[in-house]
Structures are given as C-alpha cells and as structure tokens.
Amino acid sequence: MTGTTASLLTIFGATGDLARRMLLPSLYGLERDGLLPPSLRILGTARSELDLDGFRALVAEAVERQLPGSDRDPAALAALLRRIHYQPAALDDDASLRALCDTITALRDGGDVVCHLSTAPRWYAPVCDALGAHGLGGAGTRVMLEKPLGHDLASATAINDGVARVFDEDRVFRVDHYLGKEGVQNLLALRFGNALFEPLWNARHIEQVQITVAETVGVEGRGDYYDDSGASRDMLQNHLLQLLCLVAIEPPSRFEPTAVRNEKIKVLRSLRPIGRDEVAGETVTGQYTAGAVGGVAVPGYLDELGRASSTETFVALRAQVDNWRWKGVPFYLRTGKRMPQRCTEIYLQFRAVPHSIFDHGGAPLQPNALVIRLQPDERIELRMMHKTPGLDRNGLQLSQVALDLDMQEQFAAHRRRLAYERLYLDAIEGNGTLFVRRDETEAAWQWIDAIHDGWRHAGITPRPYPAGTWGPSRAVTLAERHGHAWRE
Numbered sequence: 001m002t003g004t005t006a007s008l009l010t011i012f013g014a015t016g017d018l019a020r021r022m023l024l025p026s027l028y029g030l031e032r033d034g035l036l037p038p039s040l041r042i043l044g045t046a047r048s049e050l051d052l053d054g055f056r057a058l059v060a061e062a063v064e065r066q067l068p069g070s071d072r073d074p075a076a077l078a079a080l081l082r083r084i085h086y087q088p089a090a091l092d093d094d095a096s097l098r099a100l101c102d103t104i105t106a107l108r109d110g111g112d113v114v115c116h117l118s119t120a121p122r123w124y125a126p127v128c129d130a131l132g133a134h135g136l137g138g139a140g141t142r143v144m145l146e147k148p149l150g151h152d153l154a155s156a157t158a159i160n161d162g163v164a165r166v167f168d169e170d171r172v173f174r175v176d177h178y179l180g181k182e183g184v185q186n187l188l189a190l191r192f193g194n195a196l197f198e199p200l201w202n203a204r205h206i207e208q209v210q211i212t213v214a215e216t217v218g219v220e221g222r223g224d225y226y227d228d229s230g231a232s233r234d235m236l237q238n239h240l241l242q243l244l245c246l247v248a249i250e251p252p253s254r255f256e257p258t259a260v261r262n263e264k265i266k267v268l269r270s271l272r273p274i275g276r277d278e279v280a281g282e283t284v285t286g287q288y289t290a291g292a293v294g295g296v297a298v299p300g301y302l303d304e305l306g307r308a309s310s311t312e313t314f315v316a317l318r319a320q321v322d323n324w325r326w327k328g329v330p331f332y333l334r335t336g337k338r339m340p341q342r343c344t345e346i347y348l349q350f351r352a353v354p355h356s357i358f359d360h361g362g363a364p365l366q367p368n369a370l371v372i373r374l375q376p377d378e379r380i381e382l383r384m385m386h387k388t389p390g391l392d393r394n395g396l397q398l399s400q401v402a403l404d405l406d407m408q409e410q411f412a413a414h415r416r417r418l419a420y421e422r423l424y425l426d427a428i429e430g431n432g433t434l435f436v437r438r439d440e441t442e443a444a445w446q447w448i449d450a451i452h453d454g455w456r457h458a459g460i461t462p463r464p465y466p467a468g469t470w471g472p473s474r475a476v477t478l479a480e481r482h483g484h485a486w487r488e
C-alpha cells in the first residue's frame with residue numbers, strides 16, 4: 001500500500017466522455033454500496049465554465065443515463081452529489097492551475113489526494129509539474145494516468161520522465177481498465193487458486209493460446225484520436241498484452257503490487273520481437289469497409305472518418321513467449337472494430353491425446369480446451385470428450401461437451417461492477433496491484449514499435465474487411481499456416 005486512504009479524489013477531464021460513461025457511474029456504484037470512505041470528497045475539473053450546480057446536474061445525468069432504472073437509488077445519488085465539488089481550470093494557464101491546486105489543498109484537508117488525469121496525455125507532465133510547483137508534489141499525492149500513455153516508446157518515456165520529475169513510481173497509477181474487470185482478475189484466481197491447472201499450464205500440455213477482443217462498435221465519434229492510434233496502439237499495446245501477461249506469468253509469491261508486476265514484466269520481456277523480417281508472416285492488419293453488424297447496415301471506416309487513412313481497425317498476430325514455460329506455444333492475438341459480435345475471450349487448447357484407442361473411423365477426438373470468456377458474459381468452459389449415449393455396437397462414439405461455469409448464474413446475488421469501481425477503490429486506498437508499472441508500459445511499447453517499424457519498412461497497409469466479419473481472410477491463414485484455426 002502507498003500512503004493512507006485518500007480524503008480527496010480530483011478528476012481532471014471531469015466533463016469528458018470517459019467521465020460521463022464510466023468514472024461518474026462507478027463512483028455512484030461505490031457510493032450506493034457504502035464503499036467510499038465517509039469523508040472522501042470528489043473534485044471535478046475541466047475547461048468548461050460550469051458552476052457547482054451545473055456540474056452536479058452533469059453527474060446526475062451521467063449516472064441516470066448509464067445505469068438501468070433498477071440500479072438507481074435517489075438517496076445514494078444525493079449522497080454522491082454532496083461529496084462533489086467543481087472548479088474549472090485551463091491546463092495551459094498557470095494562474096488557473098495554481099488556483100486549482102489551492103482548492104485541492106483546501107479540500108484534502110491534510111489527507112492524501114488522488115489526481116486522476118483523464119485528459120489528453122500531453123498534459124500529464126505539465127499538470128504534474130504544476131502539482132509539484134504548487135505544493136502537491138509530496139508523498140500525500142497519487143496520480144492516476146489514463147491510456148494512451150504515449151504513441152510509441154519515445155513519447156511514453158518522455159511522459160513517464162515528466163511525471164517522474166515530480167512523483168516517485170509508487171505514486172503513479174497507470175490505468176488499464178481491463179485490469180479492473182472481474183473476469184480479468186479471475187484469471188489469477190483460476191490459475192493460482194486451483195492446483196488443478198498449474199501442472200498443465202505450459203508448453204508440454206498446451207498446444208496454442210488465442211486471445212480475442214472483438215468489438216461490434218466502430219470509432220464512435222473518436223475518429224481523431226483513433227486514427228492516430230489504430231487497433232495496435234489502442235488495444236494491443238495495453239489490453240491484449242495485459243491479458244497475455246496474466247495467462248503467461250509465473251506464480252507471484254503474493255497478490256501484491258511488486259510481486260505481481262515483477263512477474264508481468266518478465267513475460268513482456270520474453271516476447272519474441274516481431275520486426276522487419278517477421279511482420280509479413282506473423283501479423284495481419286485490416287480496415288473495415290461498409291457492411292452489416294447484427295443485421296444493421298454500417299458505413300466503412302473511411303466514411304466515418306471522412307478522409308483517407310491507412311490506420312488499422314483490426315490486427316491479428318502470432319506472438320511467442322520465449323521462456324522455459326512457453327517455448328514454442330503460439331499466442332494468437334486479435335482485436336478489431338466492427339466484428340460480428342462483441343466478445344473478449346481467452347482460449348487455451350491442450351495437446352491431443354498421444355494415441356487414440358477409439359480407432360473406429362468415427363469423428364476424430366477433439367483436443368481439450370479451456371475457454372475463458374470475459375465479455376459480454378463471464379463464463380468458463382472446459383471442453384472435453386464424452387461418450388455419446390447409445391449402444392455403440394460399431395465402436396464407442398464420442399462427442400465434445402463442455403463443463404460450463406456461468407458466473408452470472410453462480411454469483412447471481414453479486415452485482416457486476418464497472419472496472420473503475422475497483423480501480424478507484426484501489427487508488428483511493430493506495431494499492432497499485434491492478435495498475436501498470438512504468439517498465440511494463442515501456443516494454444510493451446518497445447515490442448509494438450518493432451511491429452510498426454516492420455510495417456513501415458515493408459510498406460504493409462491494412463487489408464479491407466467488410467464490417468460484420470472476422471477481419472481479412474489473411475487472418476485465417478495466419479493461424480492455418482501453423483495448423484491452427486481461430487475459434488469462432
């Protein structure tokens with residue numbers, strides 16, 4: 001733990017899209033369940049010249065818009081609004097920042113403060129400088145940084161250096177909201193809370209791993225940001241690599257920040273570089289064209305953007321973790337916008353039985369597989385062969401069936417939490433386990449940079465794929481070339 005429970009949470013960018021969709025509804029969820037520290041105050045700041053009533057109205061509207069009627073509790077909303085303060089600030093104006101820091105100092109009332117920078121990353125270093133210059137650089141301040149943390153290794157390093165001028169690493173909480181998701185944390189529970197899987201969790205028993213993060217949405221009015229990033233920077237560098245880390249890590253000695261992150265960084269550093277000589281064979285990029293998703297016609301990326309672009313909205317690749325445990329096991333990663341369905345899933349296929357005793361010309365034995373589904377529903381399926389009922393006079397017939405654990409059913413009494421509920425509580429309490437350490441983010445950028453360099457060097461541009469499909473057909477051949485098939 002770093003510091004003591006905070007007495008003030010300051011959200012920079014408090015009127016923005018992320019705040020309305022995720023941050024404010026998460027704070028409401030915590031309030032409703034009595035999880036916010038009683039004396040915690042919340043200060044919103046943004047450029048918008050709102051007064052307190054105006055900002056409280058924005059908070060109420062955000063909560064009401066995001067949460068179904070059954071989740072709304074007027075008393076909880078009123079309690080949340082009582083904690084809320086607002087002060088406009090222009091981040092490029094020192095007088096304005098100084099006034100903001102004075103307000104923070106007054107509201108924190110001697111306690112710790114969490115400053116959540118939900119702004120464009122170019123402001124991270126200047127805001128940290130201002131916090132430092134105006135008396136908030138000490139041990140009592142923690143900063144939460146939103147992604148994207150840079151655009152490549154050089155820009156990420158510059159941001160991290162800027163932040164580090166004011167804050168020690170243990171005060172810096174880099175958000176990857178996937179780590180706040182229940183199902184993602186459950187990966188650690190599954191692996192390290194059960195003795196069953198660990199002996200099988202390695203190259204001797206696992207044939208291949210697939211990690212899919214598929215979205216049905218397009219760029220949703222975020223074209224300017226997205227076009228600068230593409231799927232590789234927006235999703236692969238952070239969310240998919242974090243998922244890969246949790247699948248691949250060695251057992252940490254304890255569930256605490258240093259132990260967990262020390263193991264994750266080892267995985268990132270074991271990733272085999274995919275560079276100029278490998279990109280053509282190991283990666284596929286795509287960009288959606290007009291099509292239909294869920295029976296609804298949708299425009300292509302370029303129409304949504306309104307200009308020409310060679311940004312990828314889909315990326316698939318074959319990664320390799322070069323260490324003792326995983327040598328030779330392909331990790332197929334793919335993510336894309338305008339896919340046929342929303343689905344975040346990890347699929348581990350075990351090796352086939354060494355010899356089948358059921359050699360009767362029936363359907364071939366399917367290898368066992370563990371399917372960990374994180375979104376939209378949370379479930380775990382263990383796929384195994386089972387005798388098909390019948391007299392089988394021509395030899396046993398087997399079919400593949402699934403042991404299926406549905407989290408919604410299993411934990412029906414538990415409310416599904418927004419990722420930021422968990423992340424806010426941890427930041428308020430100073431627990432960095434589910435935040436990304438500087439070395440992780442930089443190692444991930446280094447690996448992604450090599451891929452971008454390869455794409456540039458080889459002149460690789462995204463192939464078109466119709467919206468509502470699983471990306472360019474090349475993605476299929478990427479896996480097929482190695483005797484594997486994507487799970488669909």
Ligand code: BG6
Nearest residue numbers: 147177215217234235239344375
């Ligand atoms: C964000 C990306 O980090 O994650 C978005 O910037 C993406 O482009 C989003 O849509 C997906 O998050 P989730 O929680 O909906 O899977």
